[in-house]
Ligand SMILES: Nc1ncnc2c1ncn2[C@@H]1O[C@H](COP(=O)(O)OP(=O)(O)O)[C@@H](O)[C@H]1O
């Protein structure tokens with residue numbers, strides 16, 4: 001390592017420490033919390049993927065979680081809904097302690113949380129409208145919510161309204177496997193809106209899109225959530241997306257939370273440091 | 278580095294001599310085959326003595342006797358109806374059973390193992406034995422054959438439907454789970470729609486299979502054209518038998534053609 005690189009590294013480490021101090025202030029901020037994570041840990045086999053993670057997300061806040069590939073971002077989001085079972089720690093979502101819930105109560109909690117995946121995870125061969133109607137399974141089950149053709153009128157209308165919000169009303173009848181990547185991700189957002197969520201999680205929602213489509217979809221997504229004043233926790237490896245769209249930035253490095261700072265104060269040297277190996 | 282240094286041993290031997298254990302296994306396999314030939318009473322002599330008989334029979338088949346064609350066609354339609362209804366009935370019953378027979382969607386490991394065992398049982402018992410069983414249960418006639426074919430279909434489709442569902446992309450399933458859908462909701466919203474092409478493919482293949490199977494069920498009185506063939510043969514009416522065989526051939530070929538046409542449609546439709 002050259003002395004210059006070393007000095008830069010040290011500077012980054014100092015910045016990380018400074019930011020970490022600030023996180024205490026964020027945690028002390030008053031107001032209701034939609035997400036509270038305490039000492040969350042997850043191992044895959046012998047490997048510790050998440051190491052005693054703790055943070056809060058205030059109601060109405062948009063929080064970005066950044067980190068290099070393999071840092072554990074997706075695992076952390078999945079643990080929040082127990083799509084992956086955490087090994088230790090506690091997660092409180094919308095006032096519910098996730099780890100204490102039985103199957104039914106867990107389903108009710110999941111219903112209130114929108115989740116947008118990196119790969120849109122739409123059901124191929126089905127229409128955009130049907131995929132959005134599926135979002136209604138958050139509050140009702142049964143064959144009426146499996147296909148738009150058999151769904152109640154008000155459900156179909158609401159689904160169309162959700163599609164209109166993402167600008168895809170004209171594509172309602174089109175099969176989702178014929179849509180572009182950006183359009184697909186917007187249908188996935190509409191499906192999440194159809195849940196009438198109180199909180200939205202998104203795992204690198206635009207990482208699979210080209211930069212301009214990604215920018216467009218991210219802007220639309222954030223605008224929709226801001227308008228509804230929804231709490232938003234999303235992962236990203238795009239630093240600009242993190243600081244531009246979020247109120248707060250969390251930084252994950254090798255399973256540890258090393259940054260927790262207001263987006264305005266998170267300076268780029270510190271953020272970039274979490275990508276250092 | 279010289280060439281010799283890279284390949285010091287030159288060409289490998291054409292045949293590697295087998296190890297002791299492998300050699301013993303070969304010998305044992307050969308012994309089993311010899312014993313089997315002995316037990317089927319195979320004899321070249323018997324075959325040669327039978328040749329004139331076969332030639333005689335073939336000669337008597339021509340020209341085929343078309344006098345009973347209306348009855349034969351009626352039996353042929355009955356045969357195909359058995360295949361069609363048996364397949365449809367089997368398909369309807371396969372889907373729920375297949376869902377119970379998937380690791381991912383079965384409500385309980387016990388249910389999973391029981392369903393798989395049932396499907397395997399349906400598949401391993403030959404259809405002729407099912408036909409015999411149903412002839413005793415519901416009496417002679419095409420209904421017995423239809424039930425036998427339905428069981429056969431469940432044994433076949435149950436397995437392949439379950440495999441297709443296990444292999445379906447997990448992403449959409451996770452999305453439905455994440456929004457709080459029930460297990461049934463996940464299966465019917467995310468899994469079944471994705472599996473439709475595979476299901477149709479399997480269903481068409483099953484129809485071909487049951488059509489072929491339906492032809493012989495008549496031999497045990499379970500309906501269809503098989504009984505016509507048996508009677509014609511037993512009465513030495515080889516020219517009538519020829520007509521029946523040609524009819525069967527045309528039916529099977531027609532179903533296979535139709536099935537492959539439909540299959541192409543499915544592939545084209547994604
Ligand atoms: N199901 C799993 N089994 C074993 N290891 C896993 C599994 N899922 C993720 N991992 C590992 O956990 C680490 C974190 O993965 P992930 O949360 O997907 O990271 P990120 O989303 O930040 O790129 C990676 O090293 C990955 O290989």
Ligand SMILES: [Mg+2]
Nearest residue numbers: 073074203204
């Ligand atoms: Mg990830």
